[in-house]
Amino acid sequence: xxxxxxxxxxxxxxxxxxxxxxxxxxxxxxxxxxxxxxxxxxxxxxxxxxxxxxxxxxxxxxxxxxxxxxxxxxxxxxxxxxxxxxxxxxxxxxxxxxxxxxxxxxxxxxxxxxxxxxxxxxxxxxxxxxxxxxxxxxxxxxxxxxxxxxxxxxxxxxxxxxxxxxxxxxxxxxxxxxxxxxxxxxxxxxxxxxxxxxxxxxxxxxxxxxxxxxxxxxxxxxxxxxxxxxxxxxxxxxxxxxxxxxxxxxxxxxxxxxxxxxxxxxxxxxxxxxxxxxxxxxxxxxxxxxxxxxxxxxxxxxxxxxxxxxxxxxxxxxxxxxxxxxxxxxxxxxxxxxxxxxxxxxxxxxxxxxxxxxxxxxxxxxxxxxxxxxxxxxxxxxxxxxxxxx
Ligand code: ATP
Ligand code: MG
Numbered sequence: 216x217x218x219x220x221x222x223x224x225x226x227x228x229x230x231x232x233x234x235x236x237x238x239x240x241x242x243x244x245x246x247x248x249x250x251x252x253x254x255x256x257x258x259x260x261x262x263x264x265x266x267x268x269x270x271x272x273x274x275x276x277x278x279x280x281x282x283x284x285x286x287x288x289x290x291x292x293x294x295x296x297x298x299x300x301x302x303x304x305x306x307x308x309x310x311x312x313x314x315x316x317x318x319x320x321x322x323x324x325x326x327x328x329x330x331x332x333x334x335x336x337x338x339x340x341x342x343x344x345x346x347x348x349x350x351x352x353x354x355x356x357x358x359x360x361x362x363x364x365x366x367x368x369x370x371x372x373x374x375x376x377x378x379x380x381x382x383x384x385x386x387x388x389x390x391x392x393x394x395x396x397x398x399x400x401x402x403x404x405x406x407x408x409x410x411x412x413x414x415x416x417x418x419x420x421x422x423x424x425x426x427x428x429x430x431x432x433x434x435x436x437x438x439x440x441x442x443x444x445x446x447x448x449x450x451x452x453x454x455x456x457x458x459x460x461x462x463x464x465x466x467x468x469x470x471x472x473x474x475x476x477x478x479x480x481x482x483x484x485x486x487x488x489x490x491x492x493x494x495x496x497x498x499x500x501x502x503x504x505x506x507x508x509x510x511x512x513x514x515x516x517x518x519x520x521x522x523x524x525x526x527x528x529x530x531x532x533x534x535x536x537x538x539x540x541x542x543x544x545x546x547x548x549x550x551x552x553x554x555x556x557x558x559x560x561x562x563x564x565x566x567x568x569x570x571x572x573x574x575x576x577x578x579x580x581x582x583x584x585x586x587x588x589x590x591x592x593x594x595x596x597x598x599x600x601x602x603x604x605x
Contacts, residue, residue, distance in 0.1 A: 284380030401499030
């Protein structure tokens with residue numbers, strides 16, 4: 216039997232609806248572990264996972280990528296709540312890691328107030344067990360190299376190495392959005408960040424074959440699979456924008472073309488959101504990163520939908536985005552050299568302070584509505600499981 220103790224973060228700050236956040240988290244964990252079966256129970260601010268399976272690598276991949284988990288630890292359970300049983304369990308726990316020349320302390324949580332030993336007494340017992348076995352170990356309450364955790368509940372839980380979780384809120388507790396995913400560095404990070412706030416997401420990629428190659432599309436599929444564990448699985452919609460880009464390239468004003476394309480993307484995302492019952496759009500824009508991301512440009516593109524557009528990267532600088540992309544494993548794919556989308560036009564002097572009314576008129580004169588509708592209607596849909604890359 217493998218057992219894990221799971222620490223909750225922000226969920227434990229929730230008031231009356233904490234139970235529903237917890238229930239969602241338990242569901243998300245179980246769903247991601249399938250076909251492996253596990254029992255997950257909640258007990259006073261913690262979850263306890265037990266499973267007959269001992270595929271620890273898989274269990275820990277699930278726990279480290281599921282939002283709502285602050286930390287987790289494989290733990291030892293001492294069912295018999297006596298001093299002798301406790302001493303035996305602690306001895307077993309410290310057997311495989313040497314405490315020689317190591318500073319340590321014991322941290323005790325005594326949830327079962329009827330347990331006859333006090334927290335202090337339990338800590339002293341643990342200290343004694345360690346010092347008996349490893350004479351050169353030293354207790355340090357301030358800055359120990361190692362901590363043995365002991366939690367007295369309906370049973371006693373003992374663990375000594377806990378790992379960090381991804382924190383955030385369980386996916387599915389903050390509604391659903393359509394996230395615009397390009398092949399770049401930014402948008403996988405923005406999708407990740409909104410999922411961390413509990414949002415369920417479907418992804419939307421605009422392809423312009425043959426101007427953008429199948430390699431570019433493969434790249435986006437790989438990115439989607441890489442973030443899928445965090446998103447609890449997802450759906451990738453691929454919409455062909457070839458006709459639309461040709462239309463803009465032919466009839467648009469040179470320095471407005473990029474913004475025309477941006478506006479069309481938001482219109483298409485808005486349409487898809489309605490079809491898929493999503494209630495917001497997510498993009499990887501950061502303020503003033505490029506000409507189409509100035510305040511004025513964002514104000515113009517935002518006017519093509521009346522649902523929320525979330526831009527979680529808006530206040531980040533590039534290096535912070537890159538660091539996060541490296542951490543979630545998308546960076547190496549993102550920097551592969553296959554151009555996405557805007558290859559048909561990159562004006563030398565794009566508008567940075569566009570006049571909204573003038574641009575709106577330009578957009579209307581291009582008569583793109585029907586092309587956008589058809590492109591969305593004829594999209595390709597790829598279902599991606601949470602563990603697609605395992
Ligand atoms: P990224 O690294 O995400 O590509 P970027 O700095 O290249 O970002 P832009 O190309 O201006 O920025 O795109 C801004 C945002 O618009 C992207 O983060 C993404 O959300 C969306 N976007 C851009 N191109 C596409 C595309 N081909 N398909 C889907 N969404 C796109
Ligand atoms: Mg891009």
